[in-house]
Amino acid sequence: MPRSYRLLLCALLAITAGLIALQNDESAHASQQPIGLWLPWEAGTAWRVTFGPHGTSSDGSGSALDFQPPDAGGVACDSGFSSKYWVVAAASGRVIDLPNALEVDHGGGFRTGYMHLQEKLVTSGEVIAGERLGKVSCCPDGPVGNCWATAPHLHFYTVLQGAKQGIAGINLEGWVVQQDGCLVRNGESVCVGGGLASNAPAHAPQNADVVLVLDATGDANGDPQRARLATARAYLAAAGPDDRVGIVTYNSLVHGVTHLRDVTGEHEIDPTLLHQIDTVGADGLSDLRVGVRAGCRELLQLGKAEAKAAVLISDGIHDFRRLGQPQSCFKQHHLPVHTVAVGPGGEENLKQISRDTGGQFINLNEPKDLSCEMHRLRMLIVEREAGDCRTEAAFVDKPARVSFEIRAGQAEATFSATWLRPDVPSAVSDKARVDVKLVSPSGRTIAPATERADLKSDSGNTYQSFSLLSPEAGTWSLRLTGKEAPPQGVAVTVSVATSAARPLPPAPPGEQPTATPEQTPTPSPSESATPTTTPSPPPSQTTTPTPQTPTPESTPELTPAPTVAATPTPTPEPTPAPPTPEPSPPP
Missing domain, CATH: 2.60.120.380 (Jelly Rolls)
Structure with a gap:
């Protein structure tokens, strides 16, 4: 064989070997996803795809996609914009706080990232799938961490074993990210400018501020004082570790207020709350109006949790003139009053108050497990299954x-x-x-x-x-x-x-995911889906932007890849100033 042919053959073999090595290297860096992921915004809203893939990744293909909520179109970074829509966790895990961003560690070296966040609701601890994280912004913590943007949006990425991986191939509720930034599910394709509706589990508050309104009158319906105190203690025992409780006691006047405070202290239930309950007296006439109005003032002045409610513990008897509508304050501010009847005589008054405010009426004149009854009530307040x-x-x-x-x-x-x-x-x-x-x-x-x-x-x-x-x-x-x-x-x-159960892991190509009975809808991932020819889905499938709502220009950005071990210190949120309390009318 002539020397020139031998050289050409060696060159062809080298090129072939290089292509094989390149293919193997790309396979080694293929995006991996050990768990299923929800689209990272609240169910029932459609967010637009605005840019991507972009950003540094282990395979060089781009680590992130950008999404924008419905109310952010055409908004500039310096506008002071605050969206009414929330970014949520795509799956359960532990939160890592970063400048301008959050990450959620799902275990096994796999994390999801949410950049350009403001109004963060959580900066540490655990979150569940669908739990609110924050709202979209630009760089609210300043130009740190290579943060740069021209419009408020969510920069979503994944991390595997400490390195950002290519976003292509990631499966979000069955929508599989393609190399060109389109997402494909069951033959439908959504590209830049198209909208995607999330089915993430419904958000539920994790803690509550609750005011116990205790009837401290001296009527003789059975043994009401002991029942009232027992109910109040049972609610304290059922409260969550991050809950706060306040106590208002009344007869014809408000004569005792313990302001909202943490239920649990250093390895014990707060002794001030327990002492207040233990020392409640029983004398005088009952004016339901003053107790209910005082409970509303306490919540409006000092309530900070997302879930707020009052629990009125009474026999429901009102000894003065017409009761009227003392619950109107709660109704006006969409705060429920749950009523607990601990003696006979005034059940209809209690039913009316709870019904008007969206609360629950509990009749303890019928035999019940008091502690479990208060457990169920507390879970109702934080909107979770008991x-x-x-x-x-x-x-x-x-x-x-x-x-x-x-x-x-x-x-x-x-x-x-x-x-x-x-x-x-x-x-x-x-x-x-x-x-x-x-x-x-x-x-x-x-x-x-x-x-x-x-x-x-x-x-x-x-x-x-x-x-x-x-x-x-x-x-x-x-x-x-x-x-x-x-x-x-x-x-x-x-x-x-x-x-709420998290979604199933994506099924391997050619396989169908196995359904299991769950309380929340489960995404049906399909990694084998391939794009058709449509750049955006039909109107019945997704929401597309109107001509009056331009798609913002998102500039590719480089975001830091934080180490797993470093967890920055959470930043406390400011406490809003309380409104001016309204005075109680005379009996």
Whole structure:
């Protein structure tokens, strides 16, 4: 073979080997997605695709797509714009706070990133799929972290093992990102300028500000004072770790106010709240109006949580002239009043107040498990499913086991136990001690001192809770042992609450995802989808921008790839100034 032919053959072989190596290298950097992801905005709204893929990625193809909410078209960065639409977590995980951005670590080295955020609602801890993160902006923390933009938008990206990966191939509710920035699902294609509607799980508040309005009158309907105090203690025991509670006591006048404060302190329920309940008297006549109006003023002045409500604990008797509409303040500000009848005589008044404000009426004149009833009420206030609840006795020499079934695919499960007795002063409950352990379906024991990346534990003198991300499916058990308990045992109220299931992982090409029964809709990913010829979907599938709403020019940006270990310190949000309280009219 002539030398020239040999050289040409070697060159062809080298080129072929290079192409094979390049293909293998690209395969090594192909986007990976171990879990399913929702489109990262609230369900029922369609956001536009405005730019991408762009930004540095491990495969050089562009790490991010830009999206814009419906009300941000044509808005400039210096306009002081605040969208009414929220960016939400695409899946459950732990939050990492960054300048101008948040990331959510979903485990296994996989993170999702949300850049150009302002009004952040969370900067640390755990979030569930669909939980609000913040609102779109430009660079609210200043030009740090290579942040640059010309219009408010969401810059969405993914990180695998510490490096930003190409956004192409990522699956969002079955919409698969293509190299040209279009997203494809079941033959439909949405490109720049087209809109996508999210089906992310509905947002639910994680904590609440609640004012307990306690009737402290001296009427003789059964034993109302003891029932009222028991109900108030039971609600404190059911409150979440980040809840705040205030207390208003009244008869013909408001004669006691404990302003909203954290329910749990350093390993105990706040002693000021407990003392206020323990020392409520019982005298005078009842004027429902002053108690209800005082409760509304307290919430308007000091309420900061997204979920706010009042709980009126009374027999409902009004001893003065016509009751009128004392609940109008709550109705005007869309705040519910939940009413609890603890004695006979005024049930109709309580029903009317709760009905007018969107609250719930609870009649404790009928036999009920008081602690579980207050657990269900608290879960209603934060708009979550109550789950199972029951009360069992814990003995020193005979551990009790209480079992709960957890379905597959749940994002989070919280197991709680409390032994704050509603029917006795708090000092009596403080004398009891209960050891609580959690046992998984595979037999693993979790104690209060257990440390795990997916576990959050909260312990106190009269309570214990365990919150687990992505809990194992099957039968979980709480094991209760009295460490200091009377012979008849200690009554322990145990409950479980699960968060919305996250979407299934994307199915491999050619396979169909397996459906499982879930409380929330599950995206149906399809990685094998290929684009047709349409640059945007039909009107029935997506929302497209109107001619009067121009698509902003988003400039490609370089965003830093933070290390997994570094978690910046959260920045506290400012507290709004309280409005001026309204005076109570005379009886």
